[in-house]
Amino acid sequence: MLQVNLENYKMNLKFWEAAWQRVTKAVYTPPNLEYIKNIIPDLKKYPITKILDLACGSGWLSFMLAKAGFKVRGVDTSEAAINLAKKGNAEIEVREQCLDVEFYCADILDMQLTEKDFDCVIMNACLEHFDLASAAQLLANLKKHLKPQAYIYGVFDVVATSNKGEFICFDDGTRQYLDPMRKGMYLRNYSDEDLTRLFTEAGFKQLSYTTVDNGSRVLILERSLHSVQ
Ligand SMILES: C[S@@+](CC[C@H](N)C(=O)[O-])C[C@H]1O[C@@H](n2cnc3c(N)ncnc32)[C@H](O)[C@@H]1O
Numbered sequence: 001m002l003q004v005n006l007e008n009y010k011m012n013l014k015f016w017e018a019a020w021q022r023v024t025k026a027v028y029t030p031p032n033l034e035y036i037k038n039i040i041p042d043l044k045k046y047p048i049t050k051i052l053d054l055a056c057g058s059g060w061l062s063f064m065l066a067k068a069g070f071k072v073r074g075v076d077t078s079e080a081a082i083n084l085a086k087k088g089n090a091e092i093e094v095r096e097q098c099l100d101v102e103f104y105c106a107d108i109l110d111m112q113l114t115e116k117d118f119d120c121v122i123m124n125a126c127l128e129h130f131d132l133a134s135a136a137q138l139l140a141n142l143k144k145h146l147k148p149q150a151y152i153y154g155v156f157d158v159v160a161t162s163n164k165g166e167f168i169c170f171d172d173g174t175r176q177y178l179d180p181m182r183k184g185m186y187l188r189n190y191s192d193e194d195l196t197r198l199f200t201e202a203g204f205k206q207l208s209y210t211t212v213d214n215g216s217r218v219l220i221l222e223r224s225l226h227s228v229q
Helices: 006-021 037-041 060-067 079-095 130-143 192-201
Strands: 050-054 071-076 103-104 118-124 148-156 167-169 175-177 204-211 217-223
Touching: 006 079, 006 175, 037 148, 037 217, 050 060, 060 071, 060 103, 060 118, 060 175, 071 079, 079 103, 103 167, 118 130, 130 148, 130 192, 148 192, 192 204
Parallel strands: 050 071, 050 118, 071 103, 118 148
Antiparallel strands: 148 217, 167 175, 204 217
C-alpha cells in the first residue's frame, strides 16, 4: 500500500515550478478546439459575472474569458506561470483592451483570496493533477469563495491510461512520475463515477455532462442550495 504524503505533494508543486521556468514563450491564445469555442456561449446561459480560473497557468483561458466581458481572477501555484500571465496581461492591455483580469500565485488547496464573490469557478486540466483526497478537499474549500448562487465549469481530460514512462502509483490511483521531464508530476485519471461522486459530496448539482471528441468530460455544476453555509 502506497499512500500520498506531504513530501509527494510538494514534489508535484516543485515539478510545476520547474516546468513553467522552462517556458520561454507563453501561450496566451486559446487552442483551436471545438469544446473550447463552446465555453463562452455555455457560460453566458447562466447569471455569471465573476470567474475564478483555477490552475490558470500562463492565463490563456483567463484572457479568453476576460475578453468576453467577464471579471476574471486566475490562480496558479507556479510563480513563473503567474509572471508569464501578468506579462501577457500587460501586452494584451496595450494591444487591445483593458481587461478586468488579475493573477495570483497560490496553491489552490490553500487559497487565501480576499475576494469571496465569485459566481463561477472554471477548471481546465486541473483536477487531474491532484490526488483523490486533495481533490475532495479542494472542492469542499471552494465554497468559501463563492456566492450562494454559483457554478462550476470543469473540463476533465482522460489521462494516465498508458503505461509509458516511469511512475509510482498510489493506492488511490494517482501516479507520480519519475522520468526526468516529468519528475514529481501527479496525474490521476478521474472516471465519470469519480467526478459525479466528488462533486455531489462537495454539494454541487450536475446541470450538464458532455463527453467531447477527445474523450474529455465537460461538466457544468451548480452550487446546491441546501449546501449554502
Ligand atoms: C495542465 S496545466 C493546465 C493549465 C491551464 N488550466 C490550461 O488549461 O492550460 C496544470 C496547471 O495546474 C497548476 N497546478 C498544479 N497544482 C496546483 C496547485 N496545487 N495549486 C495551483 N495550481 C496548480 C500547474 O502549475 C499548471 O499550470
